[in-house]
Amino acid sequence: MGKDPEHAKFFDWRMALSHAIRDRIVDRWVASTRRTYEQDGKRVYYLSMEFLIGRLLEDGIVNLGLVEEVGETLRTFGIDYRSVLEDEPDAALGNGGLGRLAACFLDSLSTIGCPAMGYGIRYENGLFKQSFVDGRQVESPETWLQEPHPWEFGRPEVRFTLGFRGEVTTENGRTVWKPSELLQAEAFDTPIVGWQGRWANTLRLWAGRAVDPFDLDRFNAGDFAAAAEHEALARTISRVLYPEDSNEAGKELRLKQEFFFSAASIRDILRRFEGQHEDLRALPKKVAIQLNDTHPAIAGPELLRILHDERGLSFEEALEITHGCMNYTNHTLLPEALERWDERLFGRLLPRHLQIIDRIDDAHYRANPTRLLSARSDGQVKMGELSFIVANKVNGVSALHTDLMKKTVFKDLHGLHPDRIVNETNGVTPRRWLHSCNPGLSSLITDSIGDGWIADLEQLERLEPFIGKDDWLHRFRAVKAENKVTLCDYIAERHGMRLNPDAMFDIQIKRIHEYKRQHLNILEAIAHWQEIKDTPGGDWVPRVKIFAGKAAQGYHFAKDIIHLINDVAKVVNADAETRDSLQVIFLPNYNVTLAEHLIPAADLSEQISTAGKEASGTGNMKFALNGALTIGTLDGANVEIRERVGEENFFLFGMLADEVMQRRMIHDHAQQAIAADPRLARALEAIRSGTFSPQDPGRYVHIADNLTWSDYFLVCSDFSAYWQAQREADHAYRDPDLWARKAALNVARSGWFSSDRTIRGYMCDIWGAESLLAP
Ligand code: H2P
Structure with missing residues (x-):
């Protein structure tokens, strides 16, 4: 840290320790990357809008087996180990289970030694900070990147220029999309080390950057704010996790985020593949892409577009290759959570992709003329259907959920493709969720x-x-x-x-x-x-x-x-x-x-x-x-x-x-339940009458009313x-x-609920990938 120990602040100690641990991880990381290239086995790419990784310092120390050594070293400086750990901010790049699952998967992929890479967005502000004012939730920005983040490696040389909007034209018989709005995606890599440091994979997160970051003419003309405007706009794309999308501008930003990280990842995957291989038809043998929910679903049409429009493969061939690489995990049956985009918004931002989605639909219909099940209908682009049609395998996340997927949301598509849906029940990493967090039980x-x-x-x-x-x-x-x-x-x-x-x-x-x-x-x-x-x-x-x-x-x-x-x-x-x-x-x-x-x-x-x-x-x-x-x-x-x-x-x-579905058919199900249970009636009455909000007795009447008169969730x-x-x-x-x-x-x-078991399931049933670790 460039300081004398006596002047070091707590932050300096944490950074110094993080860098010492990071150095040791880097050795394993470089070795794993080298081996991946040498073996040229199938690589797994996990595309996810969220990676809820939390803190990384303890993970690194534990996985490298350095707990005793670190504790001892810090003691000689009079520094408390747990306090140093507690000083690290959480990387809150996710909302809940979906993002945390992605983080557990990274840990397991590295522990197993499966060559893999996570791709996502480097949000400058992760999920908002929650505090309570008079019991009410108040949100404020989360600022995990305010202090230098010791775990990431900026890769300014890995940059892709991406576009939005513009026109689709034909040149020499080929379709060409000329986007009118350009921006760049810049890579930041974090090594993810597995148990005992035997393997380390990469989490690559994309940050938005302007193509022309600074307008000198405007600056010299005295308009300083406008001079930096390009950069500021480009950066909004990786600014916050899940921007409020109840307004049109928010919806557009969200779709742009999805395309931004999916398209950058696809280019990166192709660049790596083409560095080692000639024939694009071998792509499905070397590349498995997992779409974590529908958020990266646009990766399918984007890969297809590049193969067809830019590399010149026929549409059918491009579709077959795309289909061979892509897989999709569904995480919810709630209809409101299955993404759908207004086709006007979609077409404005991604005009060529809208055409490609229509061709995917056509090809699907021609192969399965019994029913028209499309990714685009009723003025909407349906990302669930699109993902299903494009994917080689589609999985649910528990036995019951997978079964319900077959019977409800994807009933018709499942009828057409009975072998496509598989189940991979979720799991959690035992390193973090038992060994580290519960040292007493672990011992x-x-x-x-x-x-x-x-x-x-x-x-x-x-x-x-x-x-x-x-x-x-x-x-x-x-x-x-x-x-x-x-x-x-x-x-x-x-x-x-x-x-x-x-x-x-x-x-x-x-x-x-x-x-x-x-x-x-x-x-x-x-x-x-x-x-x-x-x-x-x-x-x-x-x-x-x-x-x-x-x-x-x-x-x-x-x-x-x-x-x-x-x-x-x-x-x-x-x-x-x-x-x-x-x-x-x-x-x-x-x-x-x-x-x-x-x-x-x-x-x-x-x-x-x-x-x-x-x-x-x-x-x-x-x-x-x-x-x-x-x-x-x-x-x-x-x-x-x-x-x-x-x-x-x-x-x-x-x-x-x-039974839930049956019960909902009874129009007064809630009133019947309330009439049959005096305890329930009394508790509801307390809410309704203001027992818990005496200064504002009407505050919770609507909750009591909702439960009495509608109670959709029973x-x-x-x-x-x-x-x-x-x-x-x-x-x-x-x-x-x-x-x-x-x-x-x-x-x-x-x-059985280890994410190691889950990942082995994906490797075998979905990806056809193998561990590169010596047994
Ligand atoms: C979701 C589902 C969970 C599931 C998780 C990971 C979206 O997470 O609702 O049932 O376990 O994905 O598959 P959550 O509600 O926790 O945000």
Whole structure:
């Protein structure tokens, strides 16, 4: 850092340590890249609008096996290891599960030694920072790049010029697109090192740059702002994650972002391939491209356009090659989340791609003349259909979700292409989500079965024989108890609230969405609070309810749910009659790091979505792996978790996906449920009458009304069953040994949910890629 140790600030120590670790990663990185070129095997390209990677320093230290050494070295300088780690900002380049899955996949690809590259956008401002003002969510910009970021390598030489708008003409019989608006994509690389540093892949993120960054004439004429305007405009493209797209300008920017990073990535992939190979027809043998949701779907038409318009292959041949390379992962069945673009907007920005999409549709129709299933209809470009038609394989993210995909959104297309849809149930990296975040449990496991589980998580099943032994179970309980105390200290220090570490820690952390039903959770908390107040001296099982998660800026109902939870927390936590039995807290600014603090301390994991709506979930896996019991519906990967951990170790409640559809047909389903359950009626009445907002009694009437009169997500219809399951959880928690045994069985039986297993599935079923590591 160019400083004397006595003048070094905390930041200098962190940077110095990061650079020392980075140096060691670079050696492995260069070796892996060299080997990839030598072997010339198939490469995997993972295109994703989001990579929620969080912090990287601890990852590097742990993967290189340097924890002891680093700790010791820092001690000699009088610097605390954990404090240095806590100083690193989170790279918050994602919203939720989709982006975090991409980050877990990068970790697994490197651990397995699959030659791969992640491609995305280098957002200068990641997902907004969330704070609460009077209980209400307030957003402010996130600024992870304000300080120098030690993990990235700028690659100013890797730049591509991309275009928008303009005209499509014909020259010498070939179609030529002449864009009128140009900008450049510049690459920034981050090495991603795998377990034990045996392999490292690259995450390449694109930043927007102007073709002509600076207008000297305008500057000399005195118009300084206009002189820098080009650069400022070009940079907006990689400025923020998910710009508010409720207005036309926002929608356009979003589509531009999608094209920007997809097109830059395609050019980079082709450049690399053409550096080593002559025949473009070999592309599918050497390249597998994974579209993480439909956001990069335009990569298909762009590859096709280059092959056909620029390289001169016939349209049919170009389509066949594109089809051979592309694969698509669907992450949601919610119709509003399947991207569709107004064809006028689309055609204005990408006129040639609109034509190409029409030709893709034509070719598809000619091959399958039974039905017209197109990527473009009703004045819209449908990215889900487009991705399906272009892709070689299409996958869902849990068994149930894949099954529902076949029966609902892609029913007709699946009928035409019955072998295209495959399932790859999500997973999470055990390095971050057990070994690093829960050192106590990690040591206990390693003491018991050795450390092979870290890269082969199914070895956790060897813990089962230990679970019957009292002394082992006591150690297991002690780890959880200690994690809870650590979390209590962390929360007390940052948020000024003391939680009761002996209470059951009941946690729901995820994006706020009506289908995820945080409002079902708070409604039950209200009913529980009312019941405790009825019998204050009663023998209650103490609970701490913890919430965290962000609501999309324009999603007002979700923001109102946050406000309600905060208002309920205020009233409940101030109630001397109930305080020992129930505490509620909503922690602000949920991110990867906060999840790493919370999950190891959880007793109960809330996975309570309306059945059929949560594609998979990955938080559910992290909790089970850290010894929390799930209270959940039969939705997404909950189904598979329950199958594996055993139904007696899972608190199941609620309607099944097909019952949900039936129930919705009953026009007064919510009123019927309310009439049948006085607890529910009373909790709703408290919300409606302003019990939690005495200064503004009407504040939550609309939430009560929504639940009473429409309740699309069936909160009321599932309430009684949820209440029942919560009481079963209370009952089980009264017997600490029984609870600990169930929790330990969750750990021992969650090994299948490693993202290493998921990635091996993709390699074998979708990509046809192989590990380049010596066995
Ligand atoms: C989404 C789905 C999850 C899924 C995840 C990864 C979009 O994430 O809803 O069910 O596990 O993708 O496949 P999330 O809601 O957490 O933002």
